[in-house]
Amino acid sequence: MAHTFSLIDPIKRSLIIHILILELVILSFFTLSAYAKVDNLSKLLGVEESKAHLYEAKGPDWTCLDGSATIPYEAINDDFCDCTDGSDEPGTSACPNSKFYCRNVGHISSFISSSRVNDGVCEPECCDGSDEYDGKIKCPNTCKETNAEYTKKLKELEKLRTQGIRIRKEYIEKGRKIKTKNAAELNRLEIELRAAKIRVKEREVALKKIEDSKPDTEQLAPKGNRERMKKLHERIIALKGDINKLHEQIDTLLSILKDMKNNHNQNYHDMAVKTAIKAYDEFLEEYNKDMETEDGDEVEENYEDNYDDIPDKEKPQIEEPSELSDARDAFEEAEQEQKDIENHIDEVKSKLSQDYGLEYEFAALDNECFSYDSGEYTYSLCMFGSATQKSNKDHSSTDLGNFAKWIGAESSNDPRYYTRMLYEDGARCWNGPARSVKLYLECGADNQILSVSEPEKCEYHMRMISPAVCLDHNNDHNNHNTEHKHDEL
Ligand code: MAN
Secondary structure, three states: OHHHHHHOOHHHHHHHHHHHHHHHHHHHHHHHHHHHHHHOOOOOOOOOHHHHHHHOOOOOEEEOOOOOOEEEHHHOOOOOOOOOOOOOOOOOOOOOOOEEEEOOOOOOOEEEEHHHOOOOOOOOOOOOOOOOOOOOOOOOOOHHHHHHHHHHHHHHHHHHHHHHHHHHHHHHHHHHHHHHHHHHHHHHHHHHHHHHHHHHHHHHHHHHHHHHHOOHHHHHHHHHHHHHHHHHHHHHHHHHHHHHHHHHHHHHHHHHHHHHHHHOOHHHOOHHHHHHHHHHHHHHHHHHHHHHHOOHHHHHHHHHHHHHHOOHHHOOOOOOOHHHHHHHHHHHHHHHHHHHHHHHHHHHHHHHHOOOOOOOHHHHHOOOEEEEEOOOEEEEEEOOOEEEEEEOOOOOEEEEEEEEEEOOOOOOOOHHHHHEEEEEEOOEOOOOOEOEEEEEEEEOOOOEEEEEEEEEOOEEEEEEEEHHHOOOOOOOHHHHOOOOOOOOO
């Protein structure tokens, strides 16, 4: 190399040497100026305005904000961490626990972790580019554009919010009507119930009178047969109920086993689990075959069809005299009517006691159902009803629970109380809890589930927008006024 260099003519050689010296001078100038920049950092760099007075020089020394040490004033922002709370290095990345303040003039000021200062990345939170000052990279000041975009988004959100507030008012109005309607319905039903009870009593008396008026001898034989027939009939109905119950229990066990089969950890090679899965598969095969060949409903239908096919005159033993059977039918009908009214009353009462929000705004959404397709599953949720998870592959459905309570805050006087719902007691998770859903509500111009996640096994989180939670902050009435909330009917 030296040999080659000596071959170049002297003029060129001196030119190259000059260029090299010039490059060296330029390089050391930039290096020194970068260090000089870092060395002479303002003591206020990275400090928010409200804390600036704490960094004023009051003498040669300065005490850390947590009082952990007293250091020379010059040691602030010297790129060496002296204070345990990191307060001596607000503007450098020397302390791992300090925060750097970006002033972002023209937009909104913000903090970033000081470890992100001078890391060669322009942080989006620091639109003024102040986080990168050591000269490695240059971050342009984008605060004007950022603020314009932010303001535009804010305006759009505000527009949606205004729409939401208007719809919420409609919900409140609708809720008020629903409440009045239900209260009137309850009144009407209670009057109806009183009348139905009287009717039952009257028809019972009439029936008893007819029964008593028939001579025993005339009733003896047919009555014996009739009683037996009635008992047998009742027994068949009871057995049918038992069969249905057993089917439901088998279905529950099958779904638990299916869950285990699909979700067990195959890497564990747990023999007990493997044996159980094998037995489940064998059982399922047999069970499905049996279900194809034998049908409980068919047995019941056959019985009823056969019974109905018997001509009336051929079943004299169990037929009552028409006057008596008419009286009995009338009595049973009245009893049924009373039961129906009582059930209806229970339904209306449960609606009236439901907590439909600060101003009854959620009554308008009662039983409205919303769904969300996550790819693997389609989730559905009916307000104040139930939530389900349906597989998009095999369409099997899993119960995720029923509405239990509001859980947005401790007290119902806190407006956040009505922003989170809990649905619980869903299908039990294999090796885990019963499935449950937390529904997080945010203000929006319509009702929509935005996302579903399962942060813990079998505990689902749904994010939903709804106008029902769009509170009008300019109108204190809907924030704290609980006048309508618990008013009795
Ligand atoms: C099913 C789904 C999942 C759940 C597992 C738990 O596959 O309900 O969401 O995590 O069961 O075993």
